[in-house]
Amino acid sequence: MTVAQLTLDPAFVIGAVDPRLFGSFVEHMGRCVYSGVFEPGHPAADDAGLRTDVLDLTRELGVTTVRYPGGNFVSGYRWEDGVGPVGDRPQRLDLAWRTVESNAFGLNEFMGWARAAGVEPMLAVNLGTRGVAEAAELVEYTNLPGGTAAADLRRKHGVGQPHDVRLWCLGNEMDGPWQVGNRTADEYGRVAARAGHAMRRVDPGIELVACGSSHSDMPTFAAWEATVLEHAYDQVDYVSLHSYYDPEKHDAASFRAAAVDLDAFIDAVVATADFVRAKLRRTKRIRLALDEWNVWYQSRFTEPEDRGIAGEPPPLIEDEYTVTDAMVVGNLLISMLRHADRLAIGCQAQLVNIIAPIRTEPGGPAWRQTIFHPFALTARHARGTALRPVLTAPTMPTGRFGDVPVLDAAATVDGDRLTVFAVNRGEAPVPLHLDLRAFGAVTAVEHLALAEADPTLANTAAAPGRVAPRPLDPPVFDGGRAVVELPPVSWHVLRLTLPQRK
Known part of the structure; x- marks a missing residue:
């Protein structure tokens, strides 16, 4: 086979695309916060010290x-250190990245940044060195209007509403031996x-994410999810997945086909969650939160322990x-759309400087990395309902996965708009034959x-x-x-645009 064919039909539905994907x-790591989202004195900083150039790029993304x-940072974090008058906040040793945390940027500063960026916050509680009482008190401080000690403390700090x-998130990567306060599956569950x-007793309307395995190569993978969910199934709405792909860990073709691994990871977690559902005879289905994912040259990373304790967070x-x-990031997003029926949340790690789509220089410019573009365009156009494509394609050999399709694709439909996302993972051009006859007279408006x-x-x-996306001539459809x-x-x-339905 030297050509590929993609067939779409409006009846082949996966599920609604959750915008939180x-x-x-x-995370308080490296330069993500300090000189990333927050840099008082920068020419583009606002009165709160937030970099408006980064805010602009975040909205564009x-x-x-x-x-x-966090991230690893949260497992040793005292949230109280990052609220109240900045001059009164303590400097603390951050055990995760072995730096000194100034706490100049904390919860209320982040919430102000989130409002300015127009994003929904997703907060993690420390279940490494702290526990139930501190987690419940943080919800009280954050979500109750007043009349209790923690809520009134927030009001005293100048945040009335x-x-x-x-x-x-109920902790972070609690299965990892690198995690401060790591636990067994039974302990964590x-x-x-x-x-x-306790957190739901404070605010019954919150949604909770349980820690799944830190990655699918963990020796306890799947057994960890099963044990944790047997303990916490009734309390949680989501189970997390973390997945990073190193261009230098395997052969080049295997890296280009990394989405094959993500597909298998998601499918395995879904199967495990549904096993526990059946075992416990529950009706609700646990959804998934891929709340850390990206390409990461992890084999180049030097652990912080190798350099001793740092003062100001150094570049990492x-x-x-x-x-x-x-291309790989775009393909991972295709995999995520392919699982829209169960995968509800995705968090590309991280936003700025740390394996990020946005880079900055202290006191200098901010710019878009190559991975910025597939994320931004997928976030902008993957709306409505994800469709199940039927794709036939030539294959390419990989050292890790064997022969895999050289092309991959996903599609969404939203009213009269149909959007197709596709990648060529191979090293030769491939013609893709599109069969959209089930939609009637379609018209391509942009490629x-x-x-x-x-x-x-x-x-x-x-x-x-x-490097930036370039417009190509849209294909002309005939029948x-x-x-x-x-x-x-x-x-x-x-x-593409679809004919109006009568």
Whole structure:
């Protein structure tokens, strides 16, 4: 087979696309917060010290939800340190990244940033070094209007109205031996159930995310999810997944096909959650939160312990992304859309500087990395209902997954708008035959592609616009059929209009 065919039908439905699928992540790590989202004195800073250039790019990126304050950082964090008068806040040793945390940016500053960015906050509680009482008190401080000690403390701090945070993470990567206060599945499941119960007693309307495995290669994967959910099934709404892909860990073809691994990971967690549902004879279905994911050159990362205790947070994992990396990110988003019936939340890690779509220089510019573009365009156009495509394509060999389809695709429909997302993971061009006859007389209005003759090109401070999506001629449909040529190692979005239904 030398050509590929994609067939779509409005009756082939996966499920509604939750806007929270296009979330991000801000952690007190490296330069994500300080000189990332927050830099008093920067020429673009507002009165609160927030970088307005980063705010502008965050809105352009289309981020809907942002997880805060960690990440590994949260497992040793005292939320009380980051509220109240800044001059009274203590400096603390951060055990996760072995730096000194100034606490100049804390909960209320983050909530102000979230309002300015137009994003929904997703807060994590510390279940590493702290527990049930502190988690419940944080919900009280954050969500109750007043009349209790913690809510009145917030009002004393100048925040009269509650923040009304709906999404809460019950800790972070609690299965990981690197995590401060890590626990066994039984230990974590019990404390998650107790914390969730107490937090819901404060605010019954919140949604809770239980920690799943830190990644699918963990020796306790699946058994961890099953045990945790047996303890906490009735208290939680979501179970988390974390998944990073290293371009240098496996052969190049396996990296380009990383979405194959994400598909399998999601399917396995869904199966495990449904096993527990059946075992406990429950009716509700647990949904998934992929609340950390990205491409990460993890093999280059040096653990903080190797350099001793740092003062100001130093730069960490400020990876520079290529066209190939952007194609993989676009493909991971396709995988996420393919699971829209169960995957409700996604948080690309992280938003700024740390393996991020947005980079900044202290006192200097902010710019878009290559991975910014597939995220922004998917967040903008993947609306409505995800469709189940029927795709036949040539295959390519990979060292990790065997032979895999060289092309991958997803589609969404929203009223009279049909959007197709596609990638070519291979090193040769492939013609894609589109069969959309089931929709009637479709018209292509735009075709944007991220593709370069040199897939190693990246955006930098010196050349921030070197790589960007380029418009191609939209395909012309004849009887609901058209052909699109997909260049090697490329990501595409095709926007089409559908005939009005009578």
